[in-house]
Amino acid sequence: MSNYKTGLDFAKKQDANDPLSSYREQFHIPKDKHNNELIYLCGNSLGLQPKSTKNYINQELEDWANLGVEGHTHAKNPWLPYHEFLTTSMSKVVGAKPIEVVVMNTLTANLHFMMVSFYKPTTTRYKIIIEADAFPSDKYAVESQLRHHGYDDKEGLILWKAREGEELLRYEDLETILDKHGDEVALVMIGGVNYYTGQFFDLKRITKLGHKHGCMVGFDCAHGAGNVELNLHDSGADFAVWCTYKYLNSGPGSLGGCFVHERHAHNKTLNRFTGWWSHNKETRFKMRDEFDVIPGAEGWQLSNPPILSMAAIKASLDIFEEVGIKKLNQKSKDLTAYFEFLLKELGQDTIRIITPNNPDARGCQLSIQVKNADRALHDKLTEAGVISDWREPDVIRCAPVPLYNSYQDIYHMVEKLKNILK
Incomplete structure (x- = not known):
């Protein structure tokens, strides 16, 4: 996909037309102390928890409680x-x-x-x-x-x-x-x-x-x-x-x-x-x-x-x-290309993306190198509600994960980055 546009309306429209957007609801999105969802772009370090995970683990806890060693053969999902x-x-x-x-x-x-x-x-x-x-x-x-x-x-x-x-x-x-x-x-x-x-x-x-x-x-x-x-x-x-x-x-x-x-x-x-x-x-x-x-x-x-x-x-x-890796990969390419577009639209000569610009030579991670930056920039992003990943000496790694990240996540992250760089 190409022909990206700036502005929140475009991001909202993309989310509305995204066939995978509903999967976000299947994940726990971390929140700040005011109960607002954080912009979580750190799935390349630790992925978010599916809401179903607790039930899957509880099933095994119940079978262990009720069956003991017999769970190896008689659990709902036998352990052997x-x-x-x-x-x-x-x-x-x-x-x-x-x-x-x-x-x-x-x-x-x-x-x-x-x-x-x-x-x-x-x-x-x-x-x-x-x-x-x-x-x-x-x-x-x-x-x-x-x-x-x-x-x-x-x-x-x-x-x-x-x-x-x-x-x-x-x-x-x-x-x-x-x-x-x-x-x-x-x-x-x-x-x-x-x-x-x-x-x-x-x-x-x-x-x-x-x-x-x-x-x-x-x-x-x-x-x-x-x-x-x-x-x-x-x-x-x-x-x-x-x-x-x-x-x-x-x-x-x-x-x-x-x-x-x-x-x-x-x-x-x-x-x-x-x-x-x-x-x-x-x-x-x-x-x-x-x-x-x-x-x-x-x-x-x-x-x-x-x-x-x-x-x-x-x-x-x-x-x-249920989703399939091909569909996820396609959304990943679209989300990441949109992210790249917005970063370039900032027109900042202090920012450089060191990840390949060829969509086939990268995943959903963009590594953003910021000239003369130190961890203080990353800390400000975190304070602004963006969970990303700092790697020494000067790189912020962001991963727009297709299962739970949205176009609006990307839009708001770049806006926050723009305000901090000002």
Whole structure:
């Protein structure tokens, strides 16, 4: 969509014509001390709570109270196979086949479990490529894997950097790195959507490039899952991990998800850490059998699942199942383009959007760089009723989430920013 206009009337008209506008009513919108709804643009850090979440969790609390251990088999949603209730919906969200997806553990734990299997260093091929400004947790995780295998964590880490004076990464620079170091690289591990700039990488292009040089390829999709169409299966990536508390609205610290491409589904020789939940479901409770791994992503599970967290995930995924990632992605592009339009209309030479202006190379996040600003600007926005995210040294991250943000949210946020900048 194009032909945006300034003014509140335009925003109201867009909301009136938005086929997804009613979903906002399904979420709790935080309010200020005067009971006015805040403008919540922080779904890239923590998604809002669906109103249905409490009922989903209460169902499990009631079954636990009434059934005790029998809830594993006799609860309304039996606990033993509970993770399976999430698989199909989650696979649609990330563009994968059900056999390729499992909900388990938390994000960085899953990244380590994936690297146990897909980071296979040798004396000559042991280096790892990540983006220079990767989310810190990713950097810490890969550095620790290098140390764990006996390598120097600085010498073994290759950073894909932006060019001088630029924020966005160029694929030709990654190609240059791999042309030079490809035979030394064991793993390419990139954040699918960069947390700082909001740049959505071409996963398929990166995967092809990595595989061409004999590297394993994985992605941290924490800022991509529920935000963009990841198409993980078609990307060809060996693995991916993500959290569910951002765009997937499952609550603080909730479980993460894993993708393992189906070409690895039946490979029992892959090194992995194991536990009883990755053992053949038919014989799991015989206790004394030798380990027999489940095919597919389920074969990377270790422990029986935490049901209360999964209930919150199920509440959100049922909404995603109803709407569909394609419709959400289209509204996301429209909302974000409108946001970009209004920011540019401010005519402020102090403001620069560092997120790509190509809608296919970003999600719903815009990273706004404000010249000579410090956190005081962000604090003033917060005081004005805008919940956004400050990242050092000078960036405000705002995410107009299509499930619960409106055009009027965007309009009012930009108006507040304009008044503060004056």
